[in-house]
Structure formats: C-alpha cells, structure tokens
Amino acid sequence: MLIIVLKIIIPFLVIMQLLPLLIWLERKGAAYIQDRRGPNRAAILGVRLGGVVHSLADVVKLIFKEDIFPTNANKFIYTIAPFIAMAVACVTFAVIPWASPLEWKGSAFSLQAVDLNVGILYIFAIGSMGVYGIMLAGWGSNNKYSLLGGLRASAQMISYELTLSLSVVGVLIFAGSLELNTIVQNQGSNLLSWNVIRQPLGCLLFVVSAFAETNRLPFDLPEAEAELVAGYHVEYSSLKFALFFMAEYANMIVASALIATLFFGGWQVPFVSTETLRTYAQPIAYYSVLGLGLFSVAAGWFLVRRKHKVVYHDARDYETKVLGFPALLVGLALIAGQILYGPLPLGETGSQVAAAAFQFGAFLAKILFFCWVFIWVRWTLPRFRYDQLMKLGWRVMLPLALLNVVVTAGIYLWF
Amino acid sequence: MTIQSQEMLLNMGPQHPSTHGVIRFVVKTDGEVMSEAMPDVGYLHRSIEKIGEICDYNGFMPYTDRADYLSAMNANQGYAMVVEKLLGLEVPRRAEFLRVIAAEFNRIISHLLSVGALAMDVGAATPFIHALKEREKVNDLMEALCGQRLTYNYVRIGGVSYDMPPNFSERCLDFLDRFEPQWDEFERLVSANKIFIERLSKVGTISREDAIAYNLVGPNLRASGVDYDLRRDIPYSIYPELDFKVIVGHGEQGEVGDSFDRYIVRVREIRESIKILRQCFSRIPEGDILAKMPKVLKPPVGEAYVRTESSRGDMGYYLISDGSAKAFRLRIRTGSFTGMAIIQKISQGMMIADLVTLIASLDVVAPEIDR
Structure with missing residues (x-):
C-alpha cells in the first residue's frame, strides 16, 4: 500500500x-x-x-x-x-x-x-x-x-x-x-x-x-x-x-x-545496458559520487575565490560565499568518505x-x-x-x- | 432546429498589445475570417496644431517632438524649415549636416522599431529585442548629441541647438561599423525565415493605384512599386549632394505591395541611411551651427508649406503668418493618417492574425494619426 x-x-x-x-x-x-x-x-x-x-x-x-x-x-x-x-x-x-x-x-x-x-x-x-x-x-x-x-x-x-x-x-x-x-x-x-x-x-x-x-x-x-x-x-x-x-x-x-x-x-543510458550497469554498479556508484564530490569542490572553490564585489549593500553581496563554502565542504566530505571507506558493498538489491x-x-x-x-x-x-x-x-x-x-x-x- | 448565426463584433483596442498605442478597431468577424475592420482614431488627440497658434515660434519646437515621438528629429526639421522659409533665413551648412545626421539616425531607429514590432506581431519576440538593443545604442549617441533619448528637441529655427560633442563622429562611425554585421544577422534570422515569409507574403496587398488614390506616403508607397522619395524628387537641405538609392518594392516573395515588401523596404532603407550617414560624417564642414536671429521671431505676412521625408513618409507643415509673434494657423500633415485610412479597404475578408500584420507593416503610429 x-x-x-x-x-x-x-x-x-x-x-x-x-x-x-x-x-x-x-x-x-x-x-x-x-x-x-x-x-x-x-x-x-x-x-x-x-x-x-x-x-x-x-x-x-x-x-x-x-x-x-x-x-x-x-x-x-x-x-x-x-x-x-x-x-x-x-x-x-x-x-x-x-x-x-x-x-x-x-x-x-x-x-x-x-x-x-x-x-x-x-x-x-x-x-x-x-x-x-x-x-x-x-x-x-x-x-x-x-x-x-x-x-x-x-x-x-x-x-x-x-x-x-x-x-x-x-x-x-x-x-x-x-x-x-x-x-x-x-x-x-x-x-x-x-x-x-x-x-x-x-x-x-x-x-x-x-x-x-x-x-x-x-x-x-x-x-x-x-x-x-x-x-x-x-x-x-x-x-x-x-x-x-x-x-x-x-x-x-x-x-x-x-x-x-x-x-x-x-x-x-547510451551504450550501457541494464545488465552492465548492475554488474558494475559498485565502481560506477563509487566513481560517480567521487565525480560529484570533485564537481562540488570545483564549483565551491570557483565561487569562494570570486572577488568580493559590493554592489547591493545587503546580504546579496555575500551570496557567492554563502553558496560556495557549503558546496566546498560537502564536496570535500564526499571525497573523503569515498576515499576512507572505499567502494561500499552494494549487494543485489543495492x-x-x-x-x-x-x-x-x-x-x-x-x-x-x-x-x-x-x-x-x-x-x-x-x-x-x-x-x-x-x-x-x-x-x-x-x-x-x-x-x-x-x-x-x-x-x-x-x- | 435551426442554428442561428450572427457576425461577432470584436472590439480591438484602444488598449491592445498589437495596435501599438491607443488605436481602436471595430472588427466584424465570422470566426477567424473578418469581414471588415473599421479604424477609430482620436484617442491620442492633443491639439498640437492649436497649440502651435498659441505658442511663439521657438516655443512650439518641443511640441513637434510629440507629433511623432518615434521620429522626432524629422518632425523638428520640418517645422524649422517652414518657419525659415517664411523668414527667408539661410541656415549654416554645418547645421544642415547636423540636421541630416540626426534625421537619418532617427530614421534608422524608427525603422528598427517598426521592423522589430512587425516581427513581434507575427510571434517572434527575439528580433524585437535585438532591434531594440541596437536602438538603445543610437539613443545613447543621440543623448550625447542633444541630451535627450526620445523627444530630442534638437533642431532650432535657424540651425541646431548643440554642436557635436568631442569624438562624436568616431563614436558614430564605430557604431555603424558594428551595426552593419548585426543587421546582417537580423536579416538572416528574420527575412529568410520560412514562417515569417509565409505570414507576410500576399498579405494586405496594396496595389499601385490604391496606394496613390489613398495618398499613401513614404515606405508604404514605395513598397507598392511607386518610385517616389521626397529626399530625391523635391530635394531639401543637403540631400541633393548625397548619394543614396530609393528602395522600391518588387514583390520578391509574392505580390508587389504586400506586407513583405513593406517590411523589406524598411530593412533596406536602414542600409541607405547608413550610407548617407557615412557620407555626412566625411563631408561635414566647420562653421556656425546657428544663424544670426532676432530675439522675437516675427515672420512677414504670408504662408508657406514645406514637405519633408519623415520615417513614415511625407510630413508636411503648412504655416500662415499674420506678422505677429505667433502663427495664425499651423497644419501638420502626416503619413500614418492615410495609412490608417486604407486599412478598412484592405482588411476586408482577411483573417484576424493578418489584420495585426497589416497594421504593423503599415507602421501606423498613434501620435502621428491624431496629433
């Protein structure tokens, strides 16, 4: 139900x-x-x-x-x-x-x-x-x-x-x-x-x-x-x-x-059949999470490093920092988790x-x-x-x- | 059981997105096909001609901007010329060049708006924004020249109000160099578009005879195959010295005088205006910009009529002076009024969507109809 x-x-x-x-x-x-x-x-x-x-x-x-x-x-x-x-x-x-x-x-x-x-x-x-x-x-x-x-x-x-x-x-x-x-x-x-x-x-x-x-x-x-x-x-x-x-x-x-x-x-998924995806689910998941982490780090780094511009004179001026730091941290956490614990065993259902x-x-x-x-x-x-x-x-x-x-x-x- | 049917009376305007200002049409329609569209004018009447009899001659100049606010420089020029004709005044050559530069820039932006709005009315929003983007750049140039962006009030009786600011001609030539490739791009996007051509060709065809009988002027007249341009045929100012072509409609995507011809005539006139501007900037002489004038203008008793080629065609000023500081009678003749008049005849048996195309392709502008 x-x-x-x-x-x-x-x-x-x-x-x-x-x-x-x-x-x-x-x-x-x-x-x-x-x-x-x-x-x-x-x-x-x-x-x-x-x-x-x-x-x-x-x-x-x-x-x-x-x-x-x-x-x-x-x-x-x-x-x-x-x-x-x-x-x-x-x-x-x-x-x-x-x-x-x-x-x-x-x-x-x-x-x-x-x-x-x-x-x-x-x-x-x-x-x-x-x-x-x-x-x-x-x-x-x-x-x-x-x-x-x-x-x-x-x-x-x-x-x-x-x-x-x-x-x-x-x-x-x-x-x-x-x-x-x-x-x-x-x-x-x-x-x-x-x-x-x-x-x-x-x-x-x-x-x-x-x-x-x-x-x-x-x-x-x-x-x-x-x-x-x-x-x-x-x-x-x-x-x-x-x-x-x-x-x-x-x-x-x-x-x-x-x-x-x-x-x-x-x-x-182009060129990747369901069977292939299921067989290699573990490495695919591992590398995609790693890639996501790297992307998040790159985006966060890009935002954080942007020159601080005072345009609006309110909270909007800090937007790049507010978005950039969490992205950076989340990305680092993802990468660290993946490296520390390695590819997790997923099992049949997983x-x-x-x-x-x-x-x-x-x-x-x-x-x-x-x-x-x-x-x-x-x-x-x-x-x-x-x-x-x-x-x-x-x-x-x-x-x-x-x-x-x-x-x-x-x-x-x-x- | 019998099903009754009756014609639907659709009120289009005065507030409607595609009438471009406060114009009203009463449309008799049977579903999509309409039997008649009756234009109703007068919603933007501001008694400009009467004001011309109350103000003194110099004081009326800002009002001419409002007579056709999309092409204010041309309207300025016509009024200045009619008063100068009565006064028998000689305008300095540099001032004449500046007037032509301003007027041709104004023709470009007026046609840009017209062509963009036409594309918007057949459903393409992007060309309109692209046209307006270029228009803004010209507005910046005009702002540098006279401090205004829409109602310029630049021309004075006897000359112009300001000389060119420093680097103005370099800026203008730079703009023209950038604008021409942009305009090619616009043409690739719009003029060659199959849907756009289908929407415009053989729609609202005005025959040569009708165009002359209804007294169409300017691009609308030339699109119907009449080779007539005041700048060439009754030359004024410095136009006789300049080399430019008069664009005439050939019916390349259908019939002579259809909406596509009116569109393409405007598109090509922009290129001719660019040519004129380049010549003006290379030939402009040094000298005064304003003739020596008395403080209070009192033209001798008499009357004068001056015709100029505005963006929307033949714009005429008729002025009667009784020798005092104020005009006895002023009459302005504009192109949009006749353009509006022909819509009732051409629109019979059209589809509703085509009426919008017809209005936009005739480039009728509300302030010019009513004044």
Missing part, C-alpha cells in the same frame, strides 16, 4: 519540482537568446541561485493576487477549466517508466505509477482530455478573445492529435506492444537501435505534433499574444492563472518525456537501485534536453497563421504520417 502511494506521489513531486526549474530555464534561456541577463534580483536572505528564486517570488505574487470572476462568466465552467488543464497534465505521467524494473524476490517491480499494458492508448486518451481545459476556459470566461482562443485550441489540438497518434504506429510495430516499458526495453541501449534512427520521419512528425499539442510556439495560436491578447486565459488571474501557467510547463515535461521514451530510448538511479538521471537529462528544445524553438520562430496551421496539419503531416505507417509496416513484413 505504502509502495503504491509512493509510486503515485513521487512522479507528481518530480513534475512539481521541475516546474519552477523549467520556468527559470525559460526565462534565462530567453534572456540569453535575446542578449539580456534575465531574472537575477529576487532573493531569500541574499541567496538568488542565479534567478531560480524568482520562480518562488512569482508563486507568492500569484497567490496574493485578487481572484477575479468576470461578471458574466459561467462560474462552474470558469472555475473547473484550470483544474482540468493541470490535472490532465499531471495524470499523464502515471504510465511513464522512470527506470528499468527492479527484480525483487522473483517478481518484477516496475518504476512507474501504473504499469498499464495499454500505456500509449492511455496517454492519448488522457492527452486529448487536455483540450477540454482550454476549450472550457475559452467558453466559460465569456470573453470574445477567450472564445476565439478556445476555438483555435480545439481545432488545433484535435487536428494534430491524429498525426501524433499515427506517427507512433511505426514505433508500436517495432515494439509489438503498447506498453511503454516494453517499448523502451525494445530500443536497447545501443544508440543505433533507438527509434529515432529506426523511425526518423515518425520522430519528426511526433515532435512537431507535440509542439502543437502543448500550444507552444510556433503553434501557440490559442494564446497568440499579438492578436488575441492572451487567448483562452485572458480573464484568469491569481492561482487560476497559475494553474494554466503550470499546466503549460507540465505539458512540456510530459511531451518531452514522451519524446524521450518513444524515440530516444527512455531510461536507457546494485539494482543504484542502476535505477543512474537510469533515472539519464532519463531526467533527456527530458530537460527536450524541454530546452521547446524553449529554444519558442524564442526563435514566428507563429503560424490559423489556415497555415490547418494546411500543415491536414495536407502535409497527416499524409506523411500515413505514408510512414505504410512504409514501416511494409518493411517489417518484408524482412
């Missing part, structure tokens, strides 16, 4: 912890793309962490804003819409595998909230619920701009869902299963057997449709700032707006996780857990990379027009996806 609860809570917590990090990444990424510095002012007792604390300040701001109900809005629909948007984004995570299943007393213990044998179908079923949140928000706030945004969202998401689903069919043919864990295991740890190599067109179509599904630029028509002001969430304020805001990033994480799982080997932790790290790195791609594209490209979007979806992407299915099936049957 406890394990089930933990399995549900941990993925949820991971998303919730990734959200402020992503918002920070978006702001900082946008800033560096645009030749700016980005957020660097908000501080707690002088600690700014390069702007990460700004996300916290945002949360506080959004909580304390007035929660406005438009006079003519449908109260029920208006209230429920942001909850649908956020809930759908989080629930999708249930079936995504975080690491290879552990073998414990002869039974497999999968590291995902629910090990559904129709995982992909579940994701598409829940994912298509996401449009309700946006559509109801557009309809319920009784604003013409919101309405247009909601209309655009429903048309766009339904159109691109077809391509999204069809582009995965090739992957399913190779894996022979709808289970996400099987799909990942089928890809293996060899880079050349990942689905991005086996299904390049499918991967491209999936990534583009994922952009459209998450309403990110160049497909952010539902909230098109230039023409629809803010689109479907123009009337929302306070925490309801925060939910929409977080749902966008949660959707981004889900889309990134799906891209990584389906086409980039999921939790597979090596499995260490391998899983390593795979989880690889998966997280992949997710963050694709999130960065989302951000990168957003700050580079202009937006499509509504008719161009539909033309791309129905006349280009859908035929290509069908072609991909036919060709993949043909090749699979032939060989």
Whole structure:
C-alpha cells in the first residue's frame, strides 16, 4: 500500500519540482537568446541561485493576487477549466517508466505509477482530455478573445492529435506492444537501435505534433499574444492563472518525456545496458559520487575565490560565499568518505537501485534536453497563421504520417 | 432546429498589445475570417496644431517632438524649415549636416522599431529585442548629441541647438561599423525565415493605384512599386549632394505591395541611411551651427508649406503668418493618417492574425494619426 502511494506521489513531486526549474530555464534561456541577463534580483536572505528564486517570488505574487470572476462568466465552467488543464497534465505521467524494473524476490517491480499494458492508448486518451481545459476556459470566461482562443485550441489540438497518434504506429510495430516499458526495453541501449534512427520521419512528425499539442510556439495560436491578447486565459488571474501557467510547463515535461521514451530510448543510458550497469554498479556508484564530490569542490572553490564585489549593500553581496563554502565542504566530505571507506558493498538489491538511479538521471537529462528544445524553438520562430496551421496539419503531416505507417509496416513484413 | 448565426463584433483596442498605442478597431468577424475592420482614431488627440497658434515660434519646437515621438528629429526639421522659409533665413551648412545626421539616425531607429514590432506581431519576440538593443545604442549617441533619448528637441529655427560633442563622429562611425554585421544577422534570422515569409507574403496587398488614390506616403508607397522619395524628387537641405538609392518594392516573395515588401523596404532603407550617414560624417564642414536671429521671431505676412521625408513618409507643415509673434494657423500633415485610412479597404475578408500584420507593416503610429 505504502509502495503504491509512493509510486503515485513521487512522479507528481518530480513534475512539481521541475516546474519552477523549467520556468527559470525559460526565462534565462530567453534572456540569453535575446542578449539580456534575465531574472537575477529576487532573493531569500541574499541567496538568488542565479534567478531560480524568482520562480518562488512569482508563486507568492500569484497567490496574493485578487481572484477575479468576470461578471458574466459561467462560474462552474470558469472555475473547473484550470483544474482540468493541470490535472490532465499531471495524470499523464502515471504510465511513464522512470527506470528499468527492479527484480525483487522473483517478481518484477516496475518504476512507474501504473504499469498499464495499454500505456500509449492511455496517454492519448488522457492527452486529448487536455483540450477540454482550454476549450472550457475559452467558453466559460465569456470573453470574445477567450472564445476565439478556445476555438483555435480545439481545432488545433484535435487536428494534430491524429498525426501524433499515427506517427507512433511505426514505433508500436517495432515494439509489438503498447506498453511503454516494453517499448523502451525494445530500443536497447545501443544508440543505433533507438527509434529515432529506426523511425526518423515518425520522430519528426511526433515532435512537431507535440509542439502543437502543448500550444507552444510556433503553434501557440490559442494564446497568440499579438492578436488575441492572451487567448483562452485572458480573464484568469491569481492561482487560476497559475494553474494554466503550470499546466503549460507540465505539458512540456510530459511531451518531452514522451519524446524521450518513444524515440530516444527512455531510461536507457547510451551504450550501457541494464545488465552492465548492475554488474558494475559498485565502481560506477563509487566513481560517480567521487565525480560529484570533485564537481562540488570545483564549483565551491570557483565561487569562494570570486572577488568580493559590493554592489547591493545587503546580504546579496555575500551570496557567492554563502553558496560556495557549503558546496566546498560537502564536496570535500564526499571525497573523503569515498576515499576512507572505499567502494561500499552494494549487494543485489543495492546494485539494482543504484542502476535505477543512474537510469533515472539519464532519463531526467533527456527530458530537460527536450524541454530546452521547446524553449529554444519558442524564442526563435514566428507563429503560424490559423489556415497555415490547418494546411500543415491536414495536407502535409497527416499524409506523411500515413505514408510512414505504410512504409514501416511494409518493411517489417518484408524482412 | 435551426442554428442561428450572427457576425461577432470584436472590439480591438484602444488598449491592445498589437495596435501599438491607443488605436481602436471595430472588427466584424465570422470566426477567424473578418469581414471588415473599421479604424477609430482620436484617442491620442492633443491639439498640437492649436497649440502651435498659441505658442511663439521657438516655443512650439518641443511640441513637434510629440507629433511623432518615434521620429522626432524629422518632425523638428520640418517645422524649422517652414518657419525659415517664411523668414527667408539661410541656415549654416554645418547645421544642415547636423540636421541630416540626426534625421537619418532617427530614421534608422524608427525603422528598427517598426521592423522589430512587425516581427513581434507575427510571434517572434527575439528580433524585437535585438532591434531594440541596437536602438538603445543610437539613443545613447543621440543623448550625447542633444541630451535627450526620445523627444530630442534638437533642431532650432535657424540651425541646431548643440554642436557635436568631442569624438562624436568616431563614436558614430564605430557604431555603424558594428551595426552593419548585426543587421546582417537580423536579416538572416528574420527575412529568410520560412514562417515569417509565409505570414507576410500576399498579405494586405496594396496595389499601385490604391496606394496613390489613398495618398499613401513614404515606405508604404514605395513598397507598392511607386518610385517616389521626397529626399530625391523635391530635394531639401543637403540631400541633393548625397548619394543614396530609393528602395522600391518588387514583390520578391509574392505580390508587389504586400506586407513583405513593406517590411523589406524598411530593412533596406536602414542600409541607405547608413550610407548617407557615412557620407555626412566625411563631408561635414566647420562653421556656425546657428544663424544670426532676432530675439522675437516675427515672420512677414504670408504662408508657406514645406514637405519633408519623415520615417513614415511625407510630413508636411503648412504655416500662415499674420506678422505677429505667433502663427495664425499651423497644419501638420502626416503619413500614418492615410495609412490608417486604407486599412478598412484592405482588411476586408482577411483573417484576424493578418489584420495585426497589416497594421504593423503599415507602421501606423498613434501620435502621428491624431496629433
């Protein structure tokens, strides 16, 4: 029972912890793309962490804003819409595998909230619920701009869902299963057997449709700032707006996780199979902790040695010291511990857990990379027009996806 | 059961992110496709022409900045020229060069803002910031020249207020050397972008006949294929001595006179302005910057009309003097007003997203419409 609860809570917590990090990444990424510095002012007792604390300040701001109900809005629909948007984004995570299943007393213990044998179908079923949140928000706030945004969202998401689903069919043919864990295991740890190599067109179509599904630029028509002001969430304020805001990033994480799982080997560490990881868990853990210690020492040394600059005349001036000394000490402690006690014996379960932790790290790195791609594209490209979007979806992407299915099936049957 | 349907009346503005100032459109729309966008002007009316009849001639100069605050130097220059024409005043040559330098810098930053805002309106935020970054550098130069960053109030009747500060021309030439590669980069990022081209080409096409009939001026007129530039065709100041090209739209990504042509004309005019500035800095003579003038200006009875090529095209000042220290009547003619007028005709049957592109590509600026 406890394990089930933990399995549900941990993925949820991971998303919730990734959200402020992503918002920070978006702001900082946008800033560096645009030749700016980005957020660097908000501080707690002088600690700014390069702007990460700004996300916290945002949360506080959004909580304390007035929660406005438009006079003519449908109260029920208006209230429920942001909850649908956020809930759908989080629930999708249930079936995504975080690491290879552990073998414990002869039974497999999968590291995902629910090990559904129709995982992909579940994701598409829940994912298509996401449009309700946006559509109801557009309809319920009784604003013409919101309405247009909601209309655009429903048309766009339904159109691109077809391509999204069809582009995965090739992957399913190779894996022979709808289970996400099987799909990942089928890809293996060899880079050349990942689905991005086996299904390049499918991967491209999936990534583009994922952009459209998450309403990110160049497909952010539902909230098109230039023409629809803010689109479907123009009337929302306070925490309801925060939910929409977080749902966008949660959707981004889900889309990134799906891209990584389906086409980039999921939790597979490149070129290192699960068996290898488990066999050599002890030295790998030893050297990675040692490396972590060395990195921490280097970072701490770099921060501590930085010239003390008096800029703000408050606690912020001591930030480098405040961050640098603990990092230095933690790093030294890690190194000393590793050297003094040597490689600790991990045992059967321990090596499995260490391998899983390593795979989880690889998966997280992949997710963050694709999130960065989302951000990168957003700050580079202009937006499509509504008719161009539909033309791309129905006349280009859908035929290509069908072609991909036919060709993949043909090749699979032939060989 | 029958389903009733009716046109939706969408109120766009006066506060809206893409109308660039307080402009209002009443849009009749059927979903995404709209049947008409009716412009509504007057939200930024400040009676500048009436103020011109109350102030004395020198006192009105700061108000001309506000007539078009994105291109204040050009507006300054036009007003100074009309009063000088009435007075029959000869402006020192150095002052004329300084005026042209200021005006061309102002044209560059006005076009930078226009092009950046256009990119922003089709959804790309980064080019806008890059354009503004360059604009800030020009603002620094202008601040060194006259102490102001937006409303310069630099030109005086009979000359200019300050001479160049030390090292000014080196700083400016240094900036131009750095700016040109930056501008190439901007073009690589924006002008060659497939989505950007798709959003702009064949959108809001204004034919040559329409452009002339609706009295479009400046870059908008030239984008429609009319080869007409006041700096060359009715020359004033020192423009006859300078070598520059008049950029005309050729419809390279679609039709002549579409939004992309209006965009590319502005992009290339920035390069022509750089050329003019380089010539000015190499030829600027020594000498006075202000002609000898009486303390109180009393132009003889009469009237004068002066046209200048502002950033948004033909900017005309019409002045009637009754011989007193104040103007009897002042009238300012600006380019954005006619640009605004043509939107109603061109926008019929457009998509909502294209209306935004059209407004941005016409570079209509609220203070210039209403004055």
